[in-house]
Amino acid sequence: MKELILPRPNPKQELFLRDRHRYIAFGGARGGGKSWAVRVKAVLLAFRYPGIKIMIVRKTYPELRANHITPMRTMLGDSAVYRDTTKEFIFPNSSVIMFRHCQNDSDMDKYQGTETDVLFIDEATQFTEEQFMKFKACVRGVNSFPKRVYLTCNPGGVGHTFIKRLFVDRAYNLSERAEDYSFIRSLVTDNSALLESDPDYVEQLKALPPKLKKAWLEGDWNVFEGQFFEEFKNDxxxxxxxxxxxxxxxxxxxxxxxxxxxxxxxxxxxxxxxxxxxxxxxxxxxxxxxxxxxxxxxxxxxxxxxxxxxxxxxxxxxxxxxxxxxxxxxxxxxxxxxxxxxxxxxxxxxxxxxxxxxxxxxxxxxxxxxxxxxxxxxxxxxxxxxxxxxxxxxxxxxxxxxxxxxxxxxxxxxxxxxxxxxxxxxxRPIAPKKTAAPLPEPDDPLELNKKRYDRFSY
Ligand SMILES: Nc1ncnc2c1ncn2[C@@H]1O[C@H](COP(=O)(O)OP(=O)(O)OP(=O)(O)O)[C@@H](O)[C@H]1O
Ligand SMILES: [Mg+2]
The missing domain is CATH 3.30.420.280 (Nucleotidyltransferase; domain 5)
Incomplete structure (x- = not known):
């Protein structure tokens, strides 16, 4: 077998690759190098533990193909065989990486008997807590392989509340142990590869309306409260x-x-x-x-x-x-x-x-x-x-x-x-614009008078 050369992880991705907790969440913002980290970790586990079963989940098949299957085929070359019928990579050491998607609850029924040692859920906030629990139940097997669940996430989505509880607020119920959970926060600014190759991406995130910008650029999980169109002005x-x-x-x-x-x-x-x-x-x-x-x-x-x-x-x-x-x-x-x-x-x-x-x-x-x-x-x-x-x-x-x-x-x-x-x-979709700083608040009476004068001068 040829040597497989992987690109260098950034420091946050390195933390993710080395983490040994049972539940590991990564990201919390857009473009932090999450999907990349999922692909690389899955491949490293496949080589490290001959015979291990790994499952990568995403909401839809097109997203799976674009974010994982196609780039992983490029990454692996002939180091593993991809079977399209079963949507699996089979490694020469018998390790398997399976790709599964779940768009709605009825899709979950297919996975009831599935067993895996390691589970990756990419964009986990797109799944409900119930779907997450069902996927989590697939992580089992009588063997000595590590049993882990890796999640990547952005604030927002139907799973926002339970992911925030487990990994951000760290508020656990009696059946959960705090020491099983780890959260590695990675922002787009941690992803040097993306900053270099596509500086416009950050500009696009900066152009988002304030709440989404706080969520997706700064990784703030507390912003989705209050007025939906907070930018609406009737002045x-x-x-x-x-x-x-x-x-x-x-x-x-x-x-x-x-x-x-x-x-x-x-x-x-x-x-x-x-x-x-x-x-x-x-x-x-x-x-x-x-x-x-x-x-x-x-x-x-x-x-x-x-x-x-x-x-x-x-x-x-x-x-x-x-x-x-x-x-x-x-x-x-x-x-x-x-x-x-x-x-x-x-x-x-x-x-x-x-x-x-x-x-x-x-x-x-x-x-x-x-x-x-x-x-x-x-x-x-x-x-x-x-x-x-x-x-x-x-x-x-x-x-x-x-x-x-x-x-x-x-x-x-x-x-x-x-x-x-x-x-x-x-x-008539449009591209985002660079946002402007709001007008300064007129705090001195002269300014206020000027504003009133403007109003009546038309
Ligand atoms: N360590 C790395 N070396 C080289 N390229 C990388 C590295 N990490 C990430 N990238 C590249 O940066 C880009 C963004 O990474 P990725 O898709 O993993 O981010 P993401 O957090 O999943 O983004 P999104 O929030 O949009 O899903 C991709 O083109 C990816 O291949
Ligand atoms: Mg991604």
Whole structure:
């Protein structure tokens, strides 16, 4: 067998490679060299203990292939054979590295009889505690090989709370022993290889909205609390200059700008239909909104779906910003659902209102909303809301984080406009911007007077 040459670990990865605890968590931020450490440790164990069984788990197969199987094939060359049918590397010394994925609870049933000596769960916060417990139960075997569970993690995700409890807060129940658990914190700044090869990656993390930046760049586990769109600003003193505010006075929308209609529907809940004008820089303006309720008693307008689309069609025929325009539509994909009888989309079709299915990837959708809301160097965001769109500017600042999945928002709230905003953003994704420092707070009276003067001078 040829000699296998592995790149040098950085100091944090070295700690991970040498750790001997039963449960070892690594990372806690983005880009800290976690997946790399998983691959290298698995290969080192395979060589060190002939006959050992190792399992690497990730949520989806494409992620497994991209993050582990393909790079490991390159790393190993002909030092081990990869069997695609069983998704395993077989080593000449009989060691095995198995790759397994688990997208939902039913996938777990496949792994009930599986035995492994060492388990790696990459991106462990993407798994629920119950899924983690089931995977953990696979670590068994009557042999002298080490029995260990390695986890990599970022703050956020459905597993945030239990990973934080075990490895960050170190709060144990009677069946857990504190001395079994070890956490090695690794930030992107610890990953010198990535800093050298892709300095832009750090810039991208710095451009995240403040809470995500604290979580993914600084590895802070306590940030997912409070207002979901904390960056949302409704500052009337900047309605005219449009700096550091998202809400502005309406203006006449130029004829040539594109109009996009986004739509979220709720059964017996509010619906939100939103018209966005998009300028030549791709900056979006929420110019008009139709917001109401489809059924729950005593809650505002209660419209049958037919009435909603009738009104949308009327507005598009009559409103001076909309009439005669080619309007593209994007909507909540659930309106194509026929399991409850007529699909809502059929009512829309009857009124000549057409939509594409919105991309419903929630976390990347929220990221797009955050990217649009973030201010550039001169205080301009990529999305504005006319102050006449009252439901939008009322509901956005009320939304808070979900306890179950801290990267998401709590869906029991009035999130219908936010969902419609998300479908719109996903229909025109943008790259993150470098964020600006906020305007200095005017603390001396002269400054305050100047600000007031600015406000009334338009
Ligand atoms: N010691 C090392 N030597 C050479 N390259 C490395 C080393 N550690 C990490 N890298 C490279 O740095 C990049 C990021 O590492 P990796 O994918 O392991 O990070 P991660 O923490 O898993 O990131 P993410 O949070 O996005 O999942 C990859 O291209 C990886 O191959
Ligand atoms: Mg990774």
């Amino acid at each position: 009337p003193s900047h309605y005219s200059d449009r700096r550091f505010t998202h809400v502005i006075e309406p203006f006449e929308v130029p004829e040539s700008w594109n109009i996009v209609r986004s739509f979220d529907f709720g059964f017996a809940k509010p619906f939100s239909c939103d018209w966005w004008a998009v300028d030549y820089d791709g900056r979006a303006y929420l110019i008009l909104q139709l917001y109401g309720c489809t059924g729950a008693p005593n809650e505002g307008v209660k419209w049958h779906p037919d009435k909603i689309f009738c009104e949308i069609a009327r507005l598009e025929a009559e409103h001076r910003w909309l009439r005669g325009k080619r309007i593209t539509g994007v909507a909540d994909p659930s309106i194509w659902d026929r399991s409850r009888g007529d699909a809502i989309i059929d009512f829309a079709d009857r009124h000549g209102i057409y939509f594409e299915k919105g991309d419903n990837k929630r976390i990347s959708g929220w990221m797009q909303c955050h990217y649009r809301l973030s201010f550039d160097g001169s205080g301009m965001p990529m999305v504005y809301f006319f102050n006449t769109c009252r439901a939008a500017i009322r509901t956005l600042p009320l939304l808070s984080f979900s306890d179950a999945n801290p990267e998401d928002l709590d869906t029991s709230q009035e999130d219908h406009f936010a969902d419609s905003f998300r479908y719109f953003c996903m229909s």
